[in-house]
Amino acid sequence: MKALLCTAFGPIETLSVLEAPSPRPGPSQVLLDVKAASLNFPDILMVQGLYQVKPPLPFSPGVEMSGVIVEAGREVKGFRPGDKVIAFAGWGGFAEECAVDAERLTPLPGGMDFVTGAAFLYTHATSLHALKDRGGLRAGETLLVLGAAGGVGLAAVEIGKCMGARVIAAASSEAKLDLCRRKGADETVNYATGNLRERIREITGDTGVDVVYDPVGGPYTEAALRASAWRGRLLVVGFAAGGIPKIPANLALLKERSIVGVYWGESVRRDPESHLRNSRQLMEWFSAGKVTSAVSERVPLREAPAAMKRMAGREVRGKIVILPES
Secondary structure (H helix, E strand, O other): OEEEEEOOOOOHHHOEEEEOOOOOOOOOEEEEEEEEEEOOHHHHHHHOOOOOOOOOOOEOOOOEEEEEEEEEOOOOOOOOOOOEEEEEOOOOOOEOEEEEEHHHEEEOOOOOOHHHHHOOHHHHHHHHHHHHHHOOOOOOOEEEEOOOOEHHHHHHHHHHHHOOOEEEEEEOOHHHHHHHHHOOOOEEEEOOOOOHHHHHHHHHOOOOEEEEEEOOOOOHHHHHHHOEEEEEEEEEOOOOOOOOOOOOOHHHHHOOOEEEEOOHHHHHHHOHHHHHHHHHHHHHHHHOOOOOOOEEEEEEHHHHHHHHHHHHOOOOOEEEEEEOOO
């Protein structure tokens, strides 16, 4: 099979498409014919050795994918060859085939194609877990989404609206903010050209926001926290800007604010029942047309490194989908 392989942790440029042996599924795994795989920020960190998970070398990046089950291990229940599924494998999606633990599979819903499926669950499940399970977002509250034009950001905008919140989307260009408005954002802030904290004060009438969804980090985290309300919640989702912020602890004390970590992948392992409930909710919203994947590009496997470079440079809107068989 063809696979994008990382043979040593380092620059994205060292990745290459090579022939690799087909993986063999274990007793509780399936072998997946990968039809589509989406690009997520952990893929970029993982190949550089900067992510909290370091796969054994060599490996293919690709956290999430969709495809058709070719073979099922003897202990697998509920899935069989021929089933169309969404898979969260952790890595391995940027290849024509991938071995996936059966517990990390979700049936591909009717009406959802492979491209949409590959770009849906990771971002939306992360955002729903963050907003519902960790942030306790309630109807009528105000949600600020940083990096709102990225994959998880757009998912947070959609889910925030589904949960009845007033959503303020913050991003670094007017083109990105236009996409956020089309996804339902009530207000927008360009933090590349304006003062984030002051703009939030203007929008909220000095009240501040109740929840901050932050997959960006860097210089925006402290400004967003300062713009949060009494008992506001800052959700630490990631650090796409590259810098891990150092937040003065008195900002939490002064308004009884909470700084809350979000690690969806680990939460799935520790509380799979909650993940299943969230997945069912997401599929209901998808069927009702309330949430969907925001796929901006479809690229063949050979172009995956260039796409990863664009994401690392924060030049991507929505989700990029890799097509291993093209």
